[in-house]
Amino acid sequence: MRPGISSKAKAPSKGPGEPTDHDLVNRANGGDSDAFDALVTRHQDRVFGTVLRIVGNREDALDLSQEIFLTVFQRLDRFLGKAKFSTWLYRIAVNRCRDELRRRGFVKHTRPASLDATRPDGDPLREPASTGPAPEERAEANETSAVVHAALAELPEEAREIVVLRDLEGLSYEETADVLEVPVGTVRSRLSRARVLLRDKLIPRLGHES
Amino acid sequence: MTDHRERLPNDRLVEELSAYIDGALEPARADEVRRLIEDNAAVRAEYEELRETVGMLHGLAPVRAPAELLPGVRAKLPRGRRLALPIWLNAKVVGLASAAAAAVLVGVSLQSEQPTEFETTAEATEAEMADSGAGDRRARDTSRRKGSVDDFVEGASDADTRFKKAGERRETEGLESEGLGGAKPEAEEQTVQAEARSGPPAPSQKPASRDASKKAGRKRAQPAGSLGKSAPGKKVAADEALAGASLGAPKDAAEPGALADGVAKAEADLVARFVQTRSFANAGARVSYLERVASMSRADVRKHLVALQIDLTAISKAGAKPAAADAAASPAPNADKAKRGTGGKRAAGLAAPVPGGAVVLADAREARALQTVLSRLFDSTAAAPRQIRALGEQAQTFASAKGKEPALESVRVTVRTSQAELSRFLAWAGSLGLTSTPEAAALLRLKELDGDKGAGAAAPDAAQAPGPAGVAGGSKMDRTAARSKNSEVPTLTVTLVYPKNAAPVNPAGK
Numbered sequence: 001m002r003p004g005i006s007s008k009a010k011a012p013s014k015g016p017g018e019p020t021d022h023d024l025v026n027r028a029n030g031g032d033s034d035a036f037d038a039l040v041t042r043h044q045d046r047v048f049g050t051v052l053r054i055v056g057n058r059e060d061a062l063d064l065s066q067e068i069f070l071t072v073f074q075r076l077d078r079f080l081g082k083a084k085f086s087t088w089l090y091r092i093a094v095n096r097c098r099d100e101l102r103r104r105g106f107v108k109h110t111r112p113a114s115l116d117a118t119r120p121d122g123d124p125l126r127e128p129a130s131t132g133p134a135p136e137e138r139a140e141a142n143e144t145s146a147v148v149h150a151a152l153a154e155l156p157e158e159a160r161e162i163v164v165l166r167d168l169e170g171l172s173y174e175e176t177a178d179v180l181e182v183p184v185g186t187v188r189s190r191l192s193r194a195r196v197l198l199r200d201k202l203i204p205r206l207g208h209e210s
Numbered sequence: 211m212t213d214h215r216e217r218l219p220n221d222r223l224v225e226e227l228s229a230y231i232d233g234a235l236e237p238a239r240a241d242e243v244r245r246l247i248e249d250n251a252a253v254r255a256e257y258e259e260l261r262e263t264v265g266m267l268h269g270l271a272p273v274r275a276p277a278e279l280l281p282g283v284r285a286k287l288p289r290g291r292r293l294a295l296p297i298w299l300n301a302k303v304v305g306l307a308s309a310a311a312a313a314v315l316v317g318v319s320l321q322s323e324q325p326t327e328f329e330t331t332a333e334a335t336e337a338e339m340a341d342s343g344a345g346d347r348r349a350r351d352t353s354r355r356k357g358s359v360d361d362f363v364e365g366a367s368d369a370d371t372r373f374k375k376a377g378e379r380r381e382t383e384g385l386e387s388e389g390l391g392g393a394k395p396e397a398e399e400q401t402v403q404a405e406a407r408s409g410p411p412a413p414s415q416k417p418a419s420r421d422a423s424k425k426a427g428r429k430r431a432q433p434a435g436s437l438g439k440s441a442p443g444k445k446v447a448a449d450e451a452l453a454g455a456s457l458g459a460p461k462d463a464a465e466p467g468a469l470a471d472g473v474a475k476a477e478a479d480l481v482a483r484f485v486q487t488r489s490f491a492n493a494g495a496r497v498s499y500l501e502r503v504a505s506m507s508r509a510d511v512r513k514h515l516v517a518l519q520i521d522l523t524a525i526s527k528a529g530a531k532p533a534a535a536d537a538a539a540s541p542a543p544n545a546d547k548a549k550r551g552t553g554g555k556r557a558a559g560l561a562a563p564v565p566g567g568a569v570v571l572a573d574a575r576e577a578r579a580l581q582t583v584l585s586r587l588f589d590s591t592a593a594a595p596r597q598i599r600a601l602g603e604q605a606q607t608f609a610s611a612k613g614k615e616p617a618l619e620s621v622r623v624t625v626r627t628s629q630a631e632l633s634r635f636l637a638w639a640g641s642l643g644l645t646s647t648p649e650a651a652a653l654l655r656l657k658e659l660d661g662d663k664g665a666g667a668a669a670p671d672a673a674q675a676p677g678p679a680g681v682a683g684g685s686k687m688d689r690t691a692a693r694s695k696n697s698e699v700p701t702l703t704v705t706l707v708y709p710k711n712a713a714p715v716n717p718a719g720k
Contacts, residue, residue, distance in 0.1 A: 008269075017571035032430035033287075036287075037284070038278065040279075040280050040283055040680050041280060044280060045273065045274055045275045046270065048273060048274075048275035048276070048279060049274075049275075049276070051274060052273055053273070056278075062276055062278070062282070063278060065275065065279055066279060066282045066283050066286060068563070069279075069283045070283065070286055072231055073283075073287060086422055133254060144266060144269075145269075145270055145271070148266050148267065148270060149270075152267075163267065166232075167264055167267040167268060168267060168270060173232070173234055188225060188228070188234070189221075189225050192221075192225040192227075192228035192229070194223075195228055195263055195264060196224060196228075196260070197643055198261050198263055198267075199260055199263040202263055202266065203259060203262075203263075
């Protein structure tokens with residue numbers, strides 16, 4: 001009954017001597033391609049993870065992630081540093097995902113059906129086996145994980161976005177509000193509704209009905 | 211589901227349970243919720259289930275980016291210094307200019323909640339920059355993906371053919387004067403384009419082009435109707451700018467992928483889209499499109515209608531009677547004026563057809579479709595001006611205009627209305643987040659109208675306005691009477707600019 005489950009807070013690790021995002025942005029704007037590479041490397045997991053869980057398709061997620069970073073590259077000189085770089089990045093990512101989902105023909109939710117076909121072994125969002133199973137991938141390749149991802153894919157786009165940002169990416173309410181450009185109160189209510197929706201999908205599947 | 215869910219928690223309590231799980235409640239309230247959880251079995255069950263759900267989410271392993279992501283990004287980055295297309299080829303600038311031209315057309319504009327197509331602010335915030343990424347992929351990918359309204363632009367494989375057609379159309383339509391012919395030096399092109407379209411400065415512009423855009427940005431302040439007074443050449447330019455607004459051109463044609471395909475392709479795409487948009491001169495295309503949009507959700511309607519623009523104008527020097535002023539005005543056809551796109555000087559009496567910007571629709575079918583779209587857009591349950599809600603009922607009015615197909619890419623609905631209606635509309639707009647500077651300008655305009663009848667008249671009419679309290683409003687009857695005395699009838703003009711990428715669709719195939 002203890003509240004305050006810690007969010008995953010997957011902020012990329014950055015050693016004490018490592019440059020900040022803003023440092024890298026400045027250097028990249030000065031023509032330092034290594035600095036841009038470093039930005040991509042630092043944030044690629046969170047971008048890819050966010051996109052993948054919103055669009056539910058690895059191939060699209062890879063394409064979109066690359067395009068997101070290209071957009072970032074193009075607009076890097078317009079990043080004013082008033083917001084966190086990661087917030088700016090998430091915002092671009094979420095907008096790209098929305099665009100992609102609209103393009104699919106106004107599908108309200110996305111079942112990773114195509115991936116199911118190629119990945120019959122369980123969780124459709126898992127890394128391909130060819131890349132070698134990491135420990136966390138093996139742990140994820142269980143029934144619960146697959147069920148959670150399937151339920152997540154069935155959520156309406158808006159609900160999925162907020163669950164991904166808050167519960168999977170570990171953004172704070174304020175950061176989520178910044179990314180989605182809505183008030184914090186909206187984040188709170190929207191998140192609550194999304195969790196209830198998810199709960200209603202998950203519990204019957206996992207046999208937790210009381 | 212379990213029984214407790216039926217007798218439990220109202221939404222607010224569930225929301226608090228969710229926030230409690232995150233440790234996001236104020237300490238005092240968190241204590242109250244904790245006690246509630248302890249004392250109430252239903253609340254406790256709800257809490258446990260939510261907590262378990264959140265726990266499952268947190269238990270998912272993080273996703274790792276595939277190894278090919280970074281190499282893929284590197285491969286697509288332009289080598290050396292980033293290139294930039296000439297400004298007149300930068301579709302984003304076209305979009306900006308289009309927005310400004312539309313603003314000139316109607317005076318005051320409200321930016322839609324999701325400005326997917328163009329930006330109207332001179333200084334792009336980071337949020338706007340992020341927004342602006344939403345449309346980038348459209349042009350490139352439409353050949354691969356079909357089925358949405360966004361996909362109306364034909365695939366890139368057709369670009370050459372369309373470019374040839376575009377060349378033919380340019381000759382016949384005189385687009386060379388727009389700079390699309392590419393014969394003029396680049397710097398001159400930029401100036402011509404920016405000034406003709408009255409576009410705000412684009413954040414991405416290089417210093418040389420910023421000057422041109424600043425000039426253009428200053429032009430945004432022109433009053434409603436100025437377009438109608440402008441030289442014919444500029445009217446053509448503005449029409450084309452409006453076409454640009456409906457083009458679906460990617461916001462940033464200068465992105466590396468496009469550059470890799472060459473400037474010629476970008477030019478071909480851009481010109482082709484200009485040409486393609488002309489299909490909206492065909493009523494069948496408009497109707498098909500509207501019906502397609504009418505079948506969408508409200509959110510999608512907003513996304514697909516590029517701009518919603520409001521023009522508040524005091525009209526009529528004739529003796530306005532309160533009842534008539536508040537009654538639904540029939541937006542009678544006025545093909546000639548609509549064809550000119552004039553905001554125009556309005557001086558019609560109440561009995562006369564609504565001047566300037568009146569709707570010219572092809573037939574009742576289009577009227578019904580438009581009515582449906584507007585109802586979606588305007589939240590028909592609450593704040594939509596009833597004249598707009600009644601548009602479908604007035605379909606026979608539009609039927610008389612059958613056969614007159616205006617060569618417009620936009621439809622303007624002008625209705626005389628009451629100030630209270632306007633206030634409600636603005637409140638509704640505010641509730642949707644259309645609280646931009648233009649809205650403030652619109653409110654200011656309302657206050658000016660109020661000011662005509664004294665300071666006491668400006669009291670908010672929160673009871674009538676469903677939106678945020680404090681929006682300028684006032685007693686409907688008082689206002690109407692005051693307008694009658696002052697011979698002022700506020701007019702609400704809604705301009706729907708047909709979206710980008712629009713092209714005929716087969717209604718049966720939707």
